[in-house]
Amino acid sequence: MALKDYKDIIHRCFRCGYCKFTSDYSYLGFNCPVYNKVRLESYSPGGMMWLIYAALIKEELKPSKHLSEILYSCTMCRNCSQQCKFQFNEDIVNILKAAREEMVEKQLTPPMVGQFLTNVYDYGNPYREQKQNRDNWAENTEIKQYEKGDEFLYYVGCVGSYDTVSQKAARALGSVLLKSDLSFGILGNREICDGNEVDMLGEKGLFEFLKEENTQTFKELGVKKIVTLSPHSYNALKNNYSNEFEVFHYTQLLRDLIKSNKLDVSGGFKAKVTYHDPCFLGRYNNEYDAPREILTAIPGIELIEMERTKENSFCCGGGCGNFYTDILGSGQNSPSRVRVREAHDTGASILAVSCPVCLMMLEDALKAEGLENELAIKDISEIVNEALL
Amino acid sequence: MDIYSSLVDIVGEDFVSNQEEELYIYSRDSGAQQPRKADYVVVPKTVEDVQQIVKLANKEKVPITPMGGGLTLSGLAVPINGGIVLDMKRMDRIIEVNEKSRYAVLEAGVTQGALHSHLEKNYSHLEHSMPDAPPMATIVGNVVIQGHGHLSVSCGINSQMVNGMEVVLPTGEVCKLGSCAVSPYWFSRDPLPDIMGLFIGWFGTTGIITKVSLQLFPKPKFRDLLTFASDDLDLLPDFIFDITQLNLMDNLFIISQEWPPWAQGILYVPIISAQDEEEFELKIKLHKKLLRKYEGKITLVEGKHAEKMRAARLPVPPVTLGVMAADAKQGGGFEYTGGIVPIEKVPEVSSRSVEIAHKYGQPYLLGYQLLTGGHSMMCGLAYCLNRADGEDVEKVRKALDETSKMILDVGGVLWKAEAPAQSLMMQRMDPNTVKLMKRVMKALDPNAIMNPGNWSD
Numbered sequence: 001m002a003l004k005d006y007k008d009i010i011h012r013c014f015r016c017g018y019c020k021f022t023s024d025y026s027y028l029g030f031n032c033p034v035y036n037k038v039r040l041e042s043y044s045p046g047g048m049m050w051l052i053y054a055a056l057i058k059e060e061l062k063p064s065k066h067l068s069e070i071l072y073s074c075t076m077c078r079n080c081s082q083q084c085k086f087q088f089n090e091d092i093v094n095i096l097k098a099a100r101e102e103m104v105e106k107q108l109t110p111p112m113v114g115q116f117l118t119n120v121y122d123y124g125n126p127y128r129e130q131k132q133n134r135d136n137w138a139e140n141t142e143i144k145q146y147e148k149g150d151e152f153l154y155y156v157g158c159v160g161s162y163d164t165v166s167q168k169a170a171r172a173l174g175s176v177l178l179k180s181d182l183s184f185g186i187l188g189n190r191e192i193c194d195g196n197e198v199d200m201l202g203e204k205g206l207f208e209f210l211k212e213e214n215t216q217t218f219k220e221l222g223v224k225k226i227v228t229l230s231p232h233s234y235n236a237l238k239n240n241y242s243n244e245f246e247v248f249h250y251t252q253l254l255r256d257l258i259k260s261n262k263l264d265v266s267g268g269f270k271a272k273v274t275y276h277d278p279c280f281l282g283r284y285n286n287e288y289d290a291p292r293e294i295l296t297a298i299p300g301i302e303l304i305e306m307e308r309t310k311e312n313s314f315c316c317g318g319g320c321g322n323f324y325t326d327i328l329g330s331g332q333n334s335p336s337r338v339r340v341r342e343a344h345d346t347g348a349s350i351l352a353v354s355c356p357v358c359l360m361m362l363e364d365a366l367k368a369e370g371l372e373n374e375l376a377i378k379d380i381s382e383i384v385n386e387a388l389l
Numbered sequence: 390m391d392i393y394s395s396l397v398d399i400v401g402e403d404f405v406s407n408q409e410e411e412l413y414i415y416s417r418d419s420g421a422q423q424p425r426k427a428d429y430v431v432v433p434k435t436v437e438d439v440q441q442i443v444k445l446a447n448k449e450k451v452p453i454t455p456m457g458g459g460l461t462l463s464g465l466a467v468p469i470n471g472g473i474v475l476d477m478k479r480m481d482r483i484i485e486v487n488e489k490s491r492y493a494v495l496e497a498g499v500t501q502g503a504l505h506s507h508l509e510k511n512y513s514h515l516e517h518s519m520p521d522a523p524p525m526a527t528i529v530g531n532v533v534i535q536g537h538g539h540l541s542v543s544c545g546i547n548s549q550m551v552n553g554m555e556v557v558l559p560t561g562e563v564c565k566l567g568s569c570a571v572s573p574y575w576f577s578r579d580p581l582p583d584i585m586g587l588f589i590g591w592f593g594t595t596g597i598i599t600k601v602s603l604q605l606f607p608k609p610k611f612r613d614l615l616t617f618a619s620d621d622l623d624l625l626p627d628f629i630f631d632i633t634q635l636n637l638m639d640n641l642f643i644i645s646q647e648w649p650p651w652a653q654g655i656l657y658v659p660i661i662s663a664q665d666e667e668e669f670e671l672k673i674k675l676h677k678k679l680l681r682k683y684e685g686k687i688t689l690v691e692g693k694h695a696e697k698m699r700a701a702r703l704p705v706p707p708v709t710l711g712v713m714a715a716d717a718k719q720g721g722g723f724e725y726t727g728g729i730v731p732i733e734k735v736p737e738v739s740s741r742s743v744e745i746a747h748k749y750g751q752p753y754l755l756g757y758q759l760l761t762g763g764h765s766m767m768c769g770l771a772y773c774l775n776r777a778d779g780e781d782v783e784k785v786r787k788a789l790d791e792t793s794k795m796i797l798d799v800g801g802v803l804w805k806a807e808a809p810a811q812s813l814m815m816q817r818m819d820p821n822t823v824k825l826m827k828r829v830m831k832a833l834d835p836n837a838i839m840n841p842g843n844w845s846d
Contacts, residue, residue, distance in 0.1 A: 011777045012721045014419045017458065017525025025502030025524045025706075027483065027510065039432050039479050040406060041459065042414045051410055058777075066408050085708060086716055307510075 003056055003098040009088050010053045010095055015046030019080035019092070022312035028342060031079045031308060033315040033335035037328060042070055045080035045092055052099040068108045071099055073327045075335070076200050077315035078283040100202025109201070112325035117203045120210070124192035125158040126324045135188040137167040143174040146185030146221055152177075152253075153223045154186045155237065157230040158193050159323065159356040165363045166356030169379035173229055173250050176385050180257050184227070190217055194228075196236035196280070197321040211241055218245060227253050229381070231281035231355045232319075238285065249281055251290040251354050254384055258297050265387040270300035273383070274348035276339060276362065277313035278355035291354045291380055298387045304346045314339050318361040336365035344375050354380045392449055396431050396473070399441045404432040404479065415456070415467070415474040420724035421774050421785045422464035422807050427454070427474045434479050436555065436563060436599045443597070444561040446473060446838045454840045455593040457530025458500065460522050462724045463807035465534065465592050469842025478527065480599065483507050490576045491515060491605040492552050497529040497598055504528055505706060508605070516540075516608040518547055519706045521758075529598050534805040535590050537758055537767060539660065539705050543639045544606055545761050548589045552578055555600035556588055559834035567602065575602030587829065592805075593840040595833045609662035611669035612639075615676055616690035616698045617657040622736040624686060625655065629732050631679055632659060633763030637672045641759040642702060643766075645739060647752035648717060651694050655739075657687070658702055714754055720775025722782065725756075726789055727804030728768040728796030735766050741795050742770045749788040767804060768796070808842055815846035 020030040030036040035044040042051060048071060055061040080092045103109055109117070116126045124131050137160070146153050154177060160170035177184050195210035214237075218226070225246045228234040238247040257263040273295055281287045288310045295303050308314045317328050317335030328334060340362055343351040351366075353359050362377045390398070396405040406412070407429050417424040428451070433439050446453045452472030459466045459476075468474055478498035485494040486508070493504060502524025508515050518538025520531050531538075535548040544550065553567025553575040566585045569575040578585060588596050619628075625643075632641065640660040646652045659676055663669035680687055690698070701707070715723040730738055739755060746753040754771040770792050774785040793803055793810040797817055803810050815823055826844060830837075 008719075008777075011775075012716065012719055014715060014721055014723065016419070016460070016523040016715075018523055021502050021524060024509070025500075025506040027503040027507040039404065039476070040411055040414075040430065041476065042406075042411045047414050050414060053777075054413055061409055061413055064409065066410050070410060 001094065001098060003052070003095070003102050006091060006095045006098060007057050009091055010049055010057060012086065012088055013046050013049035015041070015044070015050060017044070017046065019045040019084045021083055022308055023083060024312070026308055026312065028307055029338060031083070031312060031314055033075055033077060033317050034073050034328065036338065037331070037333045037335065038073070043073060048074065048096060049092070052095060056099055056102050063103070063106055063108055065108060065110070068103050068110055069327065071096065071103060072110050072113050072201070072325070075279070075315050075317055075319035075322050075328070077279040077319055079315065082283055082311055097200060097202060101204055102202070104202045110325065110327060112327065113201055113321065116321045116324050117198060117201060117206060120193045120198055121206055125162055126193070126197070126321065127158065127162045129162050132189050134161050134191055135186060137161060137170050138174060138186060138188075141171060141174055142178055144185050145188045146223070148222045150183045150185045151225055152182055152184035153218065153221070153226045154184050155194070155226050155228045155233050156186060156191060157228065157233040157356065159360065160229045161191070163356065163360050165360045169356050169359055169381050170229055172379060172385040173381035176254065176263065176381055176388065179388055180262055187217065194233040194236040196232040199236065199240060200320040215241060229356055231278045231285070232357060235280040235284050249285075249287060249290070249354070251281070251294060251380060252287065254380070255290040255293045258294060263384070264389045265298045265384060267387045267389045268299035269383050269387045271350045272302045272304055272348040273350040273352050274304050274306050274343050274346045275352045276306070276316065276343065276358055277310055278353065278358050279313070279315050279319055281354060282313055283311060291352070294380055294384060295352060298383065304348050306342050306346055308342065314342065316358045316361040318357040323357050323361055330368070334365065336361040337368055340365040340369050340371060340375070344369070344371055349375060350383070351375055351377045352380050352383060353377060392445070392451060393429065395445050396429060396442065399445070400431055400433055400438050404434070406430045415476070418459055418462060418464055418467055419722050420462035420464055420807070421722065421772070421782050421789060422467065425464070425467050425469055426471055427468050428471045429473045430476060431473055432476045432479045436557060439475070439557045439597055439599055440561050440563060442473065442475065443557055443559065447560065447836050450836055450838065452838050452841050453597070455597045457497065457527030458522070458525045460526045460530070461534060461805050463805050465805060465807070465843070468840070469808055472838070475597065477529070484600070486512055486605070487574070487576065488512060488515070490574070492575060492602045493517070493605055494575050494600060494602045495528050496600055497527065499528050500524055501526050501528060501531070501706060512605070514608050515605040516705070517603055517605055518544060518550060520547065521707055524706050528603055529601055532589060532601055532603075533592065533598065537760060539640050540606060542633070542641055542759050542762055550604040551585060551589070552576055552602035552604060554585055554588065554598050554602070557597045557599055559596055559836070559839045563599070569602065587833070592843045594830055594843050595839065607664065610664050611666060612660070612662040612703070613673065614658050614660045614699055614703055615673065616695045617680065617687050618654055618690045619657070619687040620654045621686050622655060622739055624683065625735050626733045628657065628683060628687060629735075629759065629763065629766070631682065632657070632676070633759070635675055635679065636762070637661065637675060643757035645753070645755045646714065647754065656690070656698070658698055660702070714771070715773060717752070717754070718773035718775050720773060720777060720781065722774035722776040722785075723771065724774065724785065724789060725769045725771035726792040726796060726810070728770060728792070728801045729760070729765050729804050730768055730796065730799060730801035732763070732766050734799045734801060735768065737799050738768050738796065738801070741799070742768070742792060745788055745791050745795065746772070749784045751785065751788055768801070808845070811844055812846055815844065
C-alpha cells in the first residue's frame with residue numbers, strides 16, 4: 001500500500017513507548033535496536049511515525065536527508081509491531097516501508113542505500129560482485145546446479161553467496177543436504193537477489209523486477225519446492241512472491257529430516273548453546289520452534305535461552321540492508337555488540353544462529369567485544385553438519 | 390564557541406541535536422497543548438554532564454527543560470521559552486536495591502518498566518507502586534509530578550515514597566537530600582529538614598533530579614479486584630467513606646465513561662491483596678459484605694464485565710483500559726484534567742464534567758483514583774483528541790480549560806497542570822504563597838533558566 005493509503009492511521013500513534021520494550025519490559029535495555037542505540041525520541045518507532053506524518057502527509061516539515069537517515073536507520077525488526085498495544089500495530093512497519101518508497105521517489109535515500117539498490121540493480125547483489133562469481137562458495141563441493149526433477153531448489157541468497165563468513169553456513173547446509181537423500185540443486189550464477197531488503201528499503205520497482213526474474217527462472221526450471229539458507233529470502237519468497245512454490249526455511253526442513261530419521265545427528269555436539277532468533281524467521285514468520293527442535297535433538301547440546309528470546313528477541317542490527325549500509329553504525333551500543341554480550345552472559349560457549357546476516361553481524365561484534373576465546377558464533381547448519389554421523 | 394559546539398563538547402555529537410526533526414519531536418507531546426519549539430535536544434549520561442550543561446545554560450542564559458518519559462500529556466516537558474530539552478533517559482542505571490530496607494536507588498532515566506522488570510527478575514517478593522502511565526514513564530518524572538501508583542491507597546502517592554535524592558541545582562552544584570546526605574544509605578527522608586519538597590511538584594523549575602531512592606513494598610501473593618456498580622452519584626462520598634473505613638484496599642478506581650455502555654454509570658473497582666489466602670478471602674468477603682448497607686443501590690458486577698475489568702485493571706503494569714480508551718477517537722491524542730478534590734465534591738465534579746464534555750461534543754471519560762488512604766480523590770477528566778483535526782484539538786483545549794476552572798471552583802487543585810492551568814491556580818493562590826514560590830525560584834535559579842514559564846502567573 002502507498003503512504004497515502006495510511007493517512008488515516010499514521011497520526012494515531014501516541015508515542016506511548018510500549019514499542020520500545022519487550023513484552024515484559026526487560027531491564028537489559030530497550031528492545032527497539034535503533035532507539036536503544038541512538039536514544040533520541042526521533043529514532044523511536046513513535047518518533048518515526050510522527051515525523052512521517054509531519055513531513056510526508058501534513059507537510060509541516062520538509063523531507064530532508066536527516067529524515068531519510070532516521071527512517072533508514074530502522075532494521076524493520078518488527079519489535080514495535082509486536083509490542084504496540086493498538087489495533088494499528090501491524091501497520092507500523094508497513095507505514096515505514098511506504099514512507100521509504102516516498103524517499104526513493106524524492107531521491108532522498110542515504111548514499112549507502114542508493115549504492116545498495118544500484119548494486120542490486122546492476123549486479124544482482126548489493127556487494128557489486130560479479131554475477132559469475134555467485135557460486136564460488138560451492139567450489140570444491142559436490143553441490144550441483146538445480147536440474148529439472150530435483151525435489152528442492154536450494155536458494156542461497158546474496159549474503160550466503162558472497163560474504164566470506166556466511167559462506168561457511170552456505171557450504172555447511174549444502175553438505176547436510178548432500179548427506180540426506182533429497183535431490184536438490186542451486187541456481188548458481190542464475191540466482192539473483194531475492195529482493196527482501198530492496199522491498200523493505202522502498203524500491204518497489206526494483207523489487208518487482210527481481211521477483212519477476214526469479215519467478216521466471218524458477219518456472220523455467222520447473223521448481224516446486226524451495227529451501228532457503230536465509231530467513232530474509234524465506235520471507236520474500238514465501239510472503240511476497242506468488243504462492244506457486246512451496247518455501248521452507250532450512251531449519252524447518254532439517255527439523256523434519258531429523259524427526260523422520262533421514263538425518264542422523266547422533267554424532268552429537270557437546271556444548272552449552274544459546275540461540276538467537278532472526279527477525280525474519282521469528283517475528284515475521286512466527287517460526288521459533290524449528291531451530292530449537294534441531295538443537296535439542298542433537299545429543300550433547302545444552303540449550304540455554306537468553307533473557308530476550310523468541311518474540312522478545314533483540315535484533316542483530318543487520319536487517320533491511322543495515323549489514324551493508326551500516327546506517328546504525330558501530331560502537332559499544334550497536335545492536336550486534338549488545339546481543340553478543342547478552343549471549344556471553346548466559347555462560348554458553350556457542351551462540352547459534354539460523355541466518356547468514358545474523359552470522360556475519362554477530363561474528364564482527366564478537367571480535368569487537370574481544371570475546372573470541374569465550375564464545376563462538378555458529379550457524380545451525382554448521383552445528384548439524386558437525387553432528388551428522 | 391557556540392552553544393551547539395559547547396553541548397557537543399559535553400556529551401558528544403551523537404547526543405546533541407539542533408536538527409528540525411529532533412526539534413519537532415521534542416516540541417510537542419500527545420496532549421492538546423500548542424507545540425512550543427525547542428532549540429536543542431541533549432541526552433546526558435552522567436551527573437557531571439548535567440552539571441556542565443546547567444553551567445553552560447547559565448552562562449548563555451538558555452532555558453533548560455528536563456524530560457523523562459515525556460508522557461505528562463500536559464506539555465510539562467515541552468519548553469515554553471525554547472532552549473535545551475534535557476532528555477534524561479540515558480541516565481538509566483539501577484544503582485542499588487536494598488532488600489532489607491526496601492528501597493531502590495535509581496538514576497533519573499530509569500523507566501517504570503525497567504524497574505518493574507528488574508524487581509520481577511531479581512526481587513520477585515518486592516514491588517514499587519506502578520502508575521497507570523505506559524511503562525516508558527520514568528520513576529523520577531512520576532515523582533516530580535507527584536504521580537500515583539497501584540498502591541496509592543495503602544502506601545500513599547509516589548512522591549511520598551522518596552527516601553532521598555540527588556539534585557543538580559540551577560547553578561550547577563550537586564546536592565544529596567535525605568539520609569544519603571549524612572550517611573552512605575538512602576533509607577529515609579526523615580528526620581531532617583525536608584528540602585526534597587523544593588524539587589517535587591515544581592516541574593523542574595528548581596533543579597534537576599539526577600537520582601532518587603524509591604521505597605519498595607512487599608509484593609502480595611494474592612491479588613484481585615471487585616467491581617461494584619451504581620447509578621446513584623450522591624451515594625459516592627458515603628460509600629467511599631465506608632469502604633476506606635475498612636482500611637483494607639491497595640487501590641480504588643472509580644470509572645464512569647460513555648463507552649462501553651455498561652460503564653456509563655459508576656463503577657467502583659477496589660484492588661485487594663494479601664500474603665495469606667485466608668486473609669485475602671476475608672478481605673474480599675468484608676468488601677462484599679459492605680454492599681448489604683447499600684442493597685439494591687450498589688451491586689456486585691459479575692460475569693463478562695467483571696472479567697473485562699479484571700483484564701484491564703489488575704495487571705501491573707496496566708496494559709489495556711487506559712490505552713484503549715485513549716484510542717477511542719482514533720486520533721493519536723489524549724489529555725485530561727487531573728483534579729484532586731475533597732471526596733465529598735466528587736459527585737459535583739462528575740456531573741459538571743459530563744456537562745462540559747457534552748458541551749464540546751466530546752464523550753465523557755472519567756477515571757478516578759483514591760489517594761492516600763481516602764483523603765482525596767484524583768479525578769481524571771479525560772478527552773481523546775484527533776491530532777489530524779485542528780478544530781477538534783482546539784475544542785478539547787477549551788474543554789480542558791473549562792474543566793480546570795470547574796475543578797478550582799468546586800475547591801479542588803489541579804494535578805500536573807499545563808502552564809495555563811498553573812496560572813489559573815496561581816491567580817487563586819494566597820498572594821503570600823505566590824510571593825514565597827517566586828522567592829524560592831529566584832533564590833535557587835537566579836537566571837531563570839529552569840523550565841521557565843511554569844508556575845508563572
